[in-house]
Amino acid sequence: MKITLIGSGKLGTHLYKAFATNEKIQLIQWVNRSSKKQKTKEGIPLNKQWNPNLKSDLILLAVSDQSISSISKSLPKESFVVHTSGGISIDALIQKRRGVFYPIQTFSEGRTVDFLKLPIGIEAENSQDLKNLSELVKSIDASAVEISSEQRQHLHLAAVLVNNFSNHLFFEAAKLCEENQIDFRLLLPLMLETVEKLKSLEPQEAQTGPALRRDQETIDHHLKLIKNSQLKELYSLMTSAIQKNHDQ
């Protein structure tokens, strides 16, 4: 499969690495605004702007949500164009042959993300293109799941809860540890087990702690320990939400 990859942010760079050395994929060009060379060290043509002479079967946009629509408009109407965003509908693309390739993962600089078995939500306007997207997913050993734009917006919201918001809780915990000369990484096995548990339990079954046991003494003590008023509010809201959910 001949592919054009547009975008050199965190996802674009991770996809580049997964594609460039993959025998099943022919990466025709990588559009990378910040590139200063003409080829990558793997020998893939690098362009600051999309080069229409380098034909491919699929143009993959790993760009910001805000740029998807305008880049789509700048590409040929007959191309097969696919974006990679969790939060943007397939309708943001003007091409008749359009699709979505949404890796359900968080990408950071300096982390190597393993695509093996990684679920990738795919969507396409026609069944042949969907099949092609599924092949692309298979070729990087990831796992294709058909997800509509309607479903994907909820999945993206769920991803924000489990990733961004959990990470904020980790940040607050790290701050508490630092303020009290405790190594935050002592909490890592607990944090891993919190997730690992859910391989065999439902989140509701996995819940433990003072909120669930209605241990008001501990709850009050924790609220007294918290200096930051926003964290205090968060603690109260979380506690009441856990209790409310358990009552149902």
Add this chain to the structure above:
Amino acid sequence: MKITLIGSGKLGTHLYKAFATNEKIQLIQWVNRSSKKQKTKEGIPLNKQWNPNLKSDLILLAVSDQSISSISKSLPKESFVVHTSGGISIDALIQKRRGVFYPIQTFSEGRTVDFLKLPIGIEAENSQDLKNLSELVKSIDASAVEISSEQRQHLHLAAVLVNNFSNHLFFEAAKLCEENQIDFRLLLPLMLETVEKLKSLEPQEAQTGPALRRDQETIDHHLKLIKNSQLKELYSLMTSAIQKNHDQ
């Protein structure tokens, strides 16, 4: 080391398993209110009530926070008594030789917790007893960390944030998935990576998402998707906390 274990809840049962088959530990009795036999299948004496005739070097209380003080009062003043709670001070024990053995982990029924390298916060009134606690930790291949009662209350609060509150976010995400016919477990690689990242990054560096990028369009869209008013409040509070933290 001769040990008496009191308590048969989730932690008590996990500790029983770790001790009963360990060659370095001699489990003298397991006090288990719900037991109907006189011995466990590993041959350890089972008692509904503590049997003072079975002498041990250390009495370990894996009981509810509320029972620690009264059980301590019922035990000999000269015994070495140790509790296992994150939220309770060493002062809840009346013995002169007192201590704390706090495994920084979440324990659920039906999950086998691996003690290998698990950090266990230890504290004792005198240095010889601290050494003994450290030996006990070593004998189950866990990792001893000296943590004072003052520090431990903050660590326990941090553990509530990273475990109980994250789990609540996982619950809300699972509900969103269920309502939209999406398999919640598609989010597991993302959830694992959210934690794994912190082996090499600080939580602040690891943050991504619409709140951090101040992508108001996505934030507004998510708020519109959320039906539950408590979750809406949580979303707004989390978003504003992430933004505030990034401004600092």
